[in-house]
Amino acid sequence: MADKVTFSVFRGAPDDSGVAQGEMIDYTVELDEGMVVLDVIHRIQSSDAPDLACRWNCKAGKCGSCSAEINGKSQLMCMTRMDEVFHDMPDPSAPITIKPMQSFPLLRDLVTDTSWAYKTDKRISPISGPDEKDWVFHQNEANRIQEFRSCIECMLCVNTCHVMREHQMFEEFVGPRFFVRLAGLEMHPLDKIERLKEIKDDFGINYCNITRCCTEVCPAGINITDNAIIPLKERVVTEYYDPLAILAKKLGLRK
Numbered sequence: 338m339a340d341k342v343t344f345s346v347f348r349g350a351p352d353d354s355g356v357a358q359g360e361m362i363d364y365t366v367e368l369d370e371g372m373v374v375l376d377v378i379h380r381i382q383s384s385d386a387p388d389l390a391c392r393w394n395c396k397a398g399k400c401g402s403c404s405a406e407i408n409g410k411s412q413l414m415c416m417t418r419m420d421e422v423f424h425d426m427p428d429p430s431a432p433i434t435i436k437p438m439q440s441f442p443l444l445r446d447l448v449t450d451t452s453w454a455y456k457t458d459k460r461i462s463p464i465s466g467p468d469e470k471d472w473v474f475h476q477n478e479a480n481r482i483q484e485f486r487s488c489i490e491c492m493l494c495v496n497t498c499h500v501m502r503e504h505q506m507f508e509e510f511v512g513p514r515f516f517v518r519l520a521g522l523e524m525h526p527l528d529k530i531e532r533l534k535e536i537k538d539d540f541g542i543n544y545c546n547i548t549r550c551c552t553e554v555c556p557a558g559i560n561i562t563d564n565a566i567i568p569l570k571e572r573v574v575t576e577y578y579d580p581l582a583i584l585a586k587k588l589g590l591r592k
Contacts, residue, residue, distance in 0.1 A: 340367060340368065341365055341366065341367050341368070342365070342366055342368055342419075342433060343363050343364070343365050343366075343432040343433070344363070344364050344365075344366055344377060344381065344432065344433050344434075344435060345361040345362070345363050345364075345432040345433065345434045345435070346361065346362055346363075346364060346378075346381065346386075346389065346434075346435045346436075346446075346447070347359055347360075347361055347362075347434075347435065347436045347437060347446065347447065348360060348361075348362045348386075348389070348446050349443065349445070349446065350443065350444070350445045350446075351442065351443050351444075355442065357442075357443040359443075359446075361434065361436075362386075363432060364381045364385050364386065366380050366381060366384075367380075368419055371418070372418070372419050373414065373415055373416065373417055373418050373419065374405075374407055374412075374414040374415075374417045374418075374419065374422065374435065375391075375393055375396060375403050375414040375415040377419070377435075378391050378414060378435070378447070389446055389447070390444070390445040390446035390447060390448045391403070391414075391446065391447045391448065392447070392448045393414070393415065395415070396415045397415065398413055398415055398416040398489070398556055399489055400489060401413070401489035401490045401491030401492070402491075403415050404438055404491045404492055404493050404496065405435055405436065405437060405438065405447050406434075406435070406436040406437070406438060406439065406496075407422060407433070407434070407435055408422065408425065408426065408433060408434055409434065409436075410425075410554070411438065411493040411496045411497045411554045412493065412554070412556070413491060413493070413556050414435075416556055435447065437449045438492065438493075438496040439496065439502060440492075440495055440496045440497075440498070440501045440502040440505075441453070441492070441495075441496070451492050453507055454490065454492060454495075454514065457507075457511050457512075457515055458515070458518075460511070460539070460540075461511075461515065461518060461519065461522070462522075462530050462532075464522055464525060464527075464528050464530075465528060465529050465530050466525070466527035466528055466529060467527060472527050474526040474527060475526075478524075478525075478526045481524055482520075482521045482524050482525060484559055484560070484564060485517045485518065485520055485521035485559065485564075485565065486521065487557040487558070487559060488514065488517050488518070488557055488559060489556070489557055490514060491556060492514060493554045493555065493556065494512070494513040494514055494551035494552075494554060494555055494561060495512040495513060495514055495551075496554075497550045497551060497553075497554050498512055498513055498545075498550065498551055499548065499550070500512070500541075500544050500545065506541065506544060509541045509544065510540070510541035510544045510545075511540040511541065513545075513551035513561045513562075513565075513566065515540070516536075516540075516542065516545070516561070516565050516566050516569060517559060517561055517565045519532060519536055519540065519565075519569060520564070520565035520566075520568060520569055521565075523536070523569060523572065524568070533572055533573055533576050533577075536569055536572075536573060537573045537577060542566070542569055542570055542573055543570075543573075545566055545570070547562060547566070547567065549562045551566075
């Protein structure tokens with residue numbers, strides 16, 4: 338690892354019309370062994386740019402606050418070690434770029450407005466099961482949905498999803514993070530709410546074309562595509578597009 342490295346960091350804010358304006362500013366940073374990218378940002382704030390805006394909290398990969406794009410890849414700055422960054426660079430002597438997530442509106446520098454996520458979360462009905470809270474179900478049913486509970490809502494999956502990033506379909510499509518939540522509810526053995534119509538019509542499951550980009554960037558290791566999105570798609574297809582399943586339901590052979 339080089340002792341001093343150049344980092345090109347985005348600095349800017351939206352103009353009066355809300356359009357992001359800014360530029361990449363170079364900073365030369367002396368690195369210590371074991372540093373993560375968030376350490377670099379803190380060193381830049383300490384030595385060169387105290388007004389550099391950066392959102393962070395736990396520095397342990399659990400809060401999802403420090404999401405950014407490092408050399409174009411959606412990552413948590415607190416969990417991305419500098420030796421990993423150098424390993425992935427074709428030219429280790431080139432400046433390392435750090436930008437805010439590009440799918441969300443810019444607030445300032447590396448901070449974006451992710452309030453869309455809170456609004457979308459409210460669109461999804463919470464779990465509704467038996468009134469008696471002493472719920473009992475098989476361990477394998479619990480294991481199936483436990484993976485989804487490890488989501489830290491970093492929004493990296495949304496940032497890398499082309500439906501959101503390139504087409505900005507935030508109203509029609511809830512994106513991979515919320516398909517993870519919907520999968521956890523839809524697969525819960527005691528949830529009483531029928532969600533498939535919403536998943537198809539309101540939440541836009543059909544827009545996903547299974548590129549697996551969301552799974553690739555998930556810092557929690559959730560298999561978003563295979564374990565959440567594809568099973569939801571299969572349930573929607575069975576319910577609304579499979580002629581044999583539709584006939585069986587009409588004949589009372591399937592609930």
